[in-house]
Amino acid sequence: MSAPLATLDDDRTYEEIYSQGIIVDPAPHLEHSVRIKNVKKSFGSFDVLTGLNLNFVDDAITTVLGPSGTGKSVLLKHIVGLLEPDSGVVEVFGNDIWHISEKERQEIRKRFGVLFQDGALFGSMNIFDNVAFPLRKHTKKRESEIREIVMGHLDEVGLTRAVSKYPGEVSGGMKKRAGFARALVLNPSVVMFDEPDSGLDPVRTSLLNDLILKMHAEHGGTYVLVTHDIRTARKVSDYVGVVWQGKLIHYGETEEAFNSDMPFVRQFLSGDSVGPLGMD
Structure with missing residues (x-):
């Protein structure tokens, strides 16, 4: 064209x-x-x-x-x-x-991976579980594998110290970074x-x-x-x-x-x- x-x-x-x-x-x-x-x-x-x-x-x-x-x-x-x-x-x-x-x-x-405007995190899940969600839903990986992948991506976005925090406990920028990590976990x-x-x-x-x-x-x-x-x-x-x-x-x-x-x-x-x- x-x-x-x-x-x-x-x-x-x-x-x-x-x-x-x-x-x-x-x-x-x-x-x-x-x-x-x-x-x-x-x-x-x-x-x-x-x-x-x-x-x-x-x-x-x-x-x-x-x-x-x-x-x-x-x-x-x-x-x-x-x-x-x-x-x-x-x-x-x-x-x-x-x-x-x-x-x-x-x-x-x-x-596909998608980062929504506000991160679109599940309020009832901590940061780790939010990022792990696609892996648990769409793959048969062991929890040890999931943890390695999730922690690797959380490290990339600078959130390893926030894994146990809930979305309501972190800033808007941290929510977006967590959403970004979640968007990447399936290697889209x-x-x-x-x-x-x-x-x-x-x-x-x-x-x-x-x-x-x-x-x-x-x-x-x-x-x-x-x-x-x-x-x-x-x-x-x-x-x-x-x-x-x-x-x-x-x-x-x-x-x-x-x-x-x-x-x-x-x-x-x-x-x-x-x-x-x-x-x-």
């Missing part, structure tokens, strides 16, 4: 991209385990995804940016098979996940982050970003981030996709996005009040 790059200095072309989206693969020579093809999704009369196309590059960190309500979190739910599109194709590891059985979808989900091929920096101050956001980069360097995998934080996107991303009104309107390497002349992309990434994006 190729992007309509030849006339991007033409305002009419910008309007066409805003209204129709783009079909683009920033690295066609690389592998893509997750492909989103013309996906549409509505809830009642509210159109959320309106024809979104996006191929995620394997073993890279891709950040999806866009205004609130434009379908970023809904996109994540489609990728992991929690939402079925009204039309279009969600292809994961070579499978159209809505043309396979529920059992096969469940097996595919085991190859794809790790998804739904606003990982939500609720964190700038320093802890930066530290979490460092951790994301460190874990990706050590474990590899395809990382997909959804965020509003521009600094996070610039710091951790190999690729940046910008979504507006349910469509992909920009996709490319990080510096390309931050140097874009497209009015919406420039406005959104700079936080300017002047441009196509208004209060509505």
Whole structure:
């Protein structure tokens, strides 16, 4: 696939991209385990995804940016098979996940790790048991093996001294780090982050970003981030996709996005009040 790059200095072309989206693969020579093809999704009369196309590059960190309500979190739910599109194709590891059985979808989900906004820890379990949960549910490993794996990941995220604490006893940043450790225990091929920096101050956001980069360097995998934080996107991303009104309107390497002349992309990434994006 190729992007309509030849006339991007033409305002009419910008309007066409805003209204129709783009079909683009920033690295066609690389592998893509997750492909989103013309996906549409509505809830009642509210159109959320309106024809979104996006191929995620394997073993890279891709950040999806866009205004609130434009379908970023809904996109994540489609990728992991929690939402079925009204039309279009969600292809994961070579499978159209809505043309396979529920059992096969469940097996595919085991190859995903997800870090939710607040960590989504079980309040009745301590940190160790929260991180061990996927191993106990989806594998037949002995407790000694589980302990070795869990403690290894808790060490990576700096939580070995908090194993016996409960979610209500730790900070928001510690919850996110525990959620990150849990997302990694099954050695996933794809790790998804739904606003990982939500609720964190700038320093802890930066530290979490460092951790994301460190874990990706050590474990590899395809990382997909959804965020509003521009600094996070610039710091951790190999690729940046910008979504507006349910469509992909920009996709490319990080510096390309931050140097874009497209009015919406420039406005959104700079936080300017002047441009196509208004209060509505």
